[in-house]
Amino acid sequence: MRLGKRLKRGAIYYLAIAMIAILNLVSRRVSQAVGAWIGLIVWKLSGRDQFRINRHLTMVYGDRLTTADRTRIGREFFINSGKNLTDVVRFQKHFDDFKSLVTVEGLEHYHAAFAAGKGMLGITGHIGNFELMAAYLGAVGYPIAVIGREMYDRRLDQLLVANRKASGLANFSTNESPRTLLRWLAGNGGIGVLIDTDSHRVRGDFINWFGRPAYTPIGQAFLGLRAGSAFVPMACVRIDENRYKIIIRPAVSISPTGDKTADARAVTQACVSELEAIIDQYRSQWIWLHNRWHTRPEKTA
Numbered sequence: 001m002r003l004g005k006r007l008k009r010g011a012i013y014y015l016a017i018a019m020i021a022i023l024n025l026v027s028r029r030v031s032q033a034v035g036a037w038i039g040l041i042v043w044k045l046s047g048r049d050q051f052r053i054n055r056h057l058t059m060v061y062g063d064r065l066t067t068a069d070r071t072r073i074g075r076e077f078f079i080n081s082g083k084n085l086t087d088v089v090r091f092q093k094h095f096d097d098f099k100s101l102v103t104v105e106g107l108e109h110y111h112a113a114f115a116a117g118k119g120m121l122g123i124t125g126h127i128g129n130f131e132l133m134a135a136y137l138g139a140v141g142y143p144i145a146v147i148g149r150e151m152y153d154r155r156l157d158q159l160l161v162a163n164r165k166a167s168g169l170a171n172f173s174t175n176e177s178p179r180t181l182l183r184w185l186a187g188n189g190g191i192g193v194l195i196d197t198d199s200h201r202v203r204g205d206f207i208n209w210f211g212r213p214a215y216t217p218i219g220q221a222f223l224g225l226r227a228g229s230a231f232v233p234m235a236c237v238r239i240d241e242n243r244y245k246i247i248i249r250p251a252v253s254i255s256p257t258g259d260k261t262a263d264a265r266a267v268t269q270a271c272v273s274e275l276e277a278i279i280d281q282y283r284s285q286w287i288w289l290h291n292r293w294h295t296r297p298e299k300t301a
Contacts, residue, residue, distance in 0.1 A: 098135075109232060129244060146191070178223060
């Protein structure tokens with residue numbers, strides 16, 4: 001690695017350490033204000049992301065949104081993300097305080113998913129505070145793990161993994177052995193999976209997102225179908241007064257065809273449809289800046 005890149009990564013790491021220390025010393029009200037300002041500053045400096053958000057919202061909603069609507073959604077997304085981040089870095093020292101800030105819609109579906117004893121796959125995306133959702137549900141009474149992509153800097157990745165483990169979560173990397181994941185599900189464990197990124201690091205296929213084919217992870221579908229696990233769409237959104245609401249949908253069901261690939265696609269599409277409904281209701285909390293439809297079917301044929 002070049003010296004310049006090492007110095008840049010080192011600076012980012014030590015800045016992160018300093019910010020974590022500071023945000024854990026001040027009150028949540030102050031930390032939320034800091035997060036909002038950070039988000040707003042990044043928004044103003046991110047011309048490329050503003051362009052992508054505008055483009056993707058136009059692709060999905062057309063003239064149902066005005067230019068002002070699209071700008072507002074993008075700006076609010078960055079502000080919400082800044083606030084979410086400050087909450088995440090406070091988990092280790094203040095996790096018990098967060099429990100009173102969360103309400104859950106559909107907790108009965110979560111318990112029902114584990115009742116069969118074959119594990120649960122919590123299917124979500126980059127909407128709201130997915131790290132908080134995993135930590136909160138991990139304290140409900142079932143063993144919960146998350147599958148997370150390793151960060152570009154090993155030290156930052158260690159900070160994130162330590163934060164997850166401090167709240168009682170297990171952490172699996174994206175290249176974890178399928179046997180390990182199957183054993184976890186066989187022990188009636190739950191696994192949280194993000195399925196809304198265009199990534200070729202994991203097995204994927206084209207699933208419709210808002211009417212357009214998007215390359216989507218489906219490896220978790222093969223695992224869950226093999227284990228007989230429940231597939232439960234869910235998300236954690238920010239609501240008024242800097243509180244959160246976890247939305248848990250009923251486990252999706254499909255009619256098995258005997259074709260493993262077709263069944264994996266079907267269960268993934270069913271989960272995506274549930275996530276779309278949540279995203280549509282909380283538009284300013286999804287990662288519209290991600291180039292969701294970058295990979296085209298004709299380019300992979």
